[in-house]
Each structure stands twice: as C-alpha cells, then as structure tokens.
C-alpha cells in the first residue's frame with residue numbers, strides 16, 4: 001500500500017463511527033455539521049489575525065491530545081471492547097511506520113503524538129512576531145529533502 005499524505009484523515013474516516021460513538025469528543029466533531037461555514041469563517045479570521053488563528057488551533061490540538069488520552073485510558077480500562085483486539089488499519093501502519101502487528105492503541109498513541117506536535121507548532125507560530133524566522137522551516141525543508 002502506498003502511503004498518502006492525508007493518511008491521518010483516511011485513518012480517522014476508517015474509525016469515524018467508532019470514534020463518534022465511543023469517545024464523545026466534543027472538539028473536532030462539533031464542527032462536522034458545517035465544515036464549509038467553519039472553513040470560510042476561519043479563512044476570514046486568518047486574514048484578519050493569523051496569530052489568533054494559530055493560537056486557536058493550538059488550543060484545539062490541546063483538546064485533541066486530551067481526547068486521545070481519554071480514549072487510550074478508556075481502552076486500557078476495558079471500556080472500548082471493540083478496539084481491544086482491533087489491528088491497526090494498513091494505511092495507519094504505513095503512514096506512522098508502525099510495526100506490522102500494531103493495534104488500535106498504537107494508532108491512538110501515534111495520532112496523539114502528532115496532535116501534541118501540532119499543538120507546539122501552532123502555539124509557537126501564534127506567539128511569533130511577523131519579522132521572526134519560522135523555527136520549523138529548517139526542519140520541514142530537511143525532512144522533505146531526505147524522504
């Protein structure tokens with residue numbers, strides 16, 4: 001299977017119905033009925049204040065970390081029976097470079113780590129002045145050169 005850049009979203013779509021029934025996340029999913037409206041409003045907000053938008057997304061990412069932590073804790077307590085013996089989908093194994101025998105818990109850990117990094121990036125960008133150099137530009141460039 002070929003890894004695609006949007007594997008995160010495809011993985012979530014794979015688990016969409018389980019996530020929405022099991023974790024009761026009120027952060028990301030609350031936007032689902034009106035994604036077009038949200039994107040439009042966010043675009044306008046970003047035009048007016050990129051710093052505000054990066055901070056806003058940073059706080060959303062924090063909530064996502066809490067949500068995935070809650071899911072992992074629930075899984076460990078045996079409250080998510082349907083995930084206890086669920087193998088990671090191949091797209092998630094490929095994208096996050098998980099071992100071939102990875103389970104759903106491993107996917108949740110990988111997603112939570114991503115969200116934690118997104119939180120860091122967005123809070124950092126939201127705290128910068130326009131004249132400052134993006135501290136992530138070098139790492140992103142070097143990542144793309146060697147992969």
Ligand SMILES: [Fe+2]
Nearest residue numbers: 061114115118
């Ligand atoms: Fe994220």
